[in-house]
Amino acid sequence: MTDATDPGTIPAQPARHTSGSLLTASARTKRRNAAEARFKAYGIAAIAIAVLALCFLMSSIVRDGAGAFRQTYASIPVTVSAEVVDPKGNRDPAEMAKVISLSYGKLLDDSLKAWIAAENIRIEGLSDADTKSFFSGEAPARLRNMVLADPELVGQTVEMTALTSSRIDGMFKGRVTEETAALDSKTSVAQFRLAQAMKENGALVTKFNGDFITKPDASDNRAEAAGIGVAILGSFYMMLIVLILALPIGVAASIYLEEFAPKNRLTDVIEVNIANLAAVPSIVFGILGLAAFINFVGLPRSTPVVGGLVLTLMTLPTIIISTRAALKSVPPSIRDAALGVGASRMQTVFHHVLPLAMPGILTGTIIGLAQALGETAPLLLIGMVAFVTTFPAAPPEGFFDPASALPVQVYNWTQRADPAFSERASGAIIVLLIFLLCMNLLAIFLRRRFERRW
């Protein structure tokens, strides 16, 4: 006490700042300020790297995948020669159905040659193989379906918009150039020039490709005809199963744990279990699905029902965690009031707490569904990679039909040789991301619109 009032007893401090001025920064202060600025810059740099990575990822996917939504078609007059499609000449649909697609390919080939001659296009070195491989393997099949559906067409000349091969399509998307065409065994320089000439003539058009969204997958050498129709339907079925199973089970489990469970051993075990299940690698769920649902129960492989069950088990922890948070945020006064007027605990929960927690529960469910929609690894193990070209039937039978799923379709296409499949994989990703975006926007909307702060 007395020391403070007696300046004489305080030993003189050695002067630390020789300049001693508060107005000019010392070397040490400068160093500390520089360190401060550096530290802040690290933070900004870290955020910049993360945001740049996001932009790079998105832009590269969009750049690669945009092409999948446009497709090149050739519109030329096709003469449906009666000798080829109806050799017996009696217009009997059963007889005509025996003519295979290959013969229709010849029709297309002849029509293209006739068209080239009529339009007076001269391409040096144009061989038979070039005109033959000009159209997609899918084009004759579509022509065949057209003729079988309408036998009147036989003998007439119809204006047809035929799907061209993936190489021709690639020429108008920058994937195939004159140089690469020369090295490619599936196309040639002559074919490249023919395509360019047809484009100038207006016979080749690159237009919006609705088939990509609605048509099923196609085989390895028909990249141009492959679509994601079956995959979208399969994913939709699985989401339906997840929603039907995971929402009620998850909500019931959360209600028990949050509102009724006594503090005992069993409750602890369940809680630890849920926390751990949320962190189990997704591929382990795939192994579970394979061993339990396919090998033990004997459910059919590559079907939406198995995929849906596996994804349900994966999504449950997410839904339980968010539902419990939503139940917790309902203030105890609501429960007290209900109990006070004589409601039972069950009535309190189901009549008062649950309706108030519903927006939070739905938000969590949608986010869980979005996660499940993008999940790939477990589906690979339960056989969803199978090549499926037929649409599954309507539910409930359709749940037991083979189907694909959007993310698995993407994986499937990355494993194929033709570069056109890589473009389609990115296109499928764009569709997947749009679905995810919509689901997340819906979740944000629900949260903003209905969430109550107490």
Add this chain to the structure above:
Amino acid sequence: MPVFWIVLIVLALAAAGYVLGQSRALTQVDGDARKLHSRPGYYGWNVAFSTALPALVLMVIWLFLQPAIIGNSVSSTISDDAIPEGQTRGIVLSEAAQIADKLSSAVSQGVLSRPEMMALRVDDADGMGRLKDAGLAVLTRPPVLGAAQQYLGMQRMGSIWLGILSLALAGTGFAWALMRTKPDFRARNVVERVMRGMLIACSSIAIATTLGIVLSLVFESIHFFRLYQWQHFFFGTEWTPSFGGGSKLGMLPLLWGTLYISVIALLFAVPIGLFAAIYMSEYASPRVRSVVKPAIEILAGIPTIVYGLFALVTVGPMIRDWIASPLGLGNSGSSVMTAGLVMGVMLVPFVSSLSDDIINAVPQSLRDGSLGLGSTRSETIRQVVLPAALPGIVGAVLLAASRAIGETMIVVLGAGAMAQISGNPFEAMTTITVKIVGQLTGDNDFASPETLVAFALGLTLFVLTLGLNIFALYIVRKYREQYE
């Protein structure tokens, strides 16, 4: 689908039970609900539950057990000499199941009638011809066809009995509950007890799932270790599976690839995630925060297949053309570096949001004290906030590591399939998850070690990630308690 119809009938019965139970309770008191013990709806629910629940539970159990029981009894009728050389009982059984599928679709298309189908013989030219005309040609041997027919017969018997039993059960429950409906019957207590039971059953699904995972992994792994020595699996350095036999299934190259990729991913994700979290919680204005935080969280919402495709199509070729090839370090499009970097990007939001929570949990008084003593903000963060948050951050990093080890699609598409132990990060290597996918996709023979090894790998992966998770959660919990 007869089961679907049985379910519908049971549910319709339950709905009728609800209406009847309610009205029966009301008529007994001449419409004066005050004389009832519970509100009328509870009497209705009581009848509905007694009708539907036992029948539905029976159906679920039946459907789970029926395939295994039928498979066993069909299997016991196939004598050993009916199994050709070089085939297993499993192959014969799956052949029989395929034929059974064809036969049942022949019946449903009207190609054969049911008795004709059951009496079909291999040398029956007419029946076989009709099958062939319908595009369902069956080429098989008598014992397999017999097994298929027995299979179909038992399946039919099974579904008939299931229908009879579950409808009988539903009817009994319905009648019993209606009889019990009296004014002094404590319907609400009964209904609430049943509901509580259902809630408990739903929460036990979490335990059932874990149990299912552990059981399926352990049983098939035991199977595997009977065929392949465990020392060679855990300590073998060579991975050369060949379905012809004589394959070497050493796990070490896979473990090496897994850890190498995870380390690169963490080296990328931890500094960036941590600095991003520090900046957002200590420096950023609320406006910047409201833009940047969701942007980083978008990265967490992107499915891993998207990252995988990004690695395969964009990052892999870029690293090969710009770094690996010019330096002469390799010319593989898929490499440890590719998978590691892309996985790092995926982990950034994971690390940053966990660290953000932890940094925000450090009490403001600690910061105020340090700033009051004259330290700069960065000094406060480095010397006060981070040490206080350290255990939590370590927990976050461990959780991220467990994510990295279990990640599948990025490594399947980005890391390659070469099982090797090498230090060069620009070479293709492979991981545990890649090989699980590799061994289990396509047609599997669940008697060969090459397929079963996937379960042993899965068990290793499960134990590894579970250990990391439990340890991390323990650290995070312990730290949280300090400030609460």
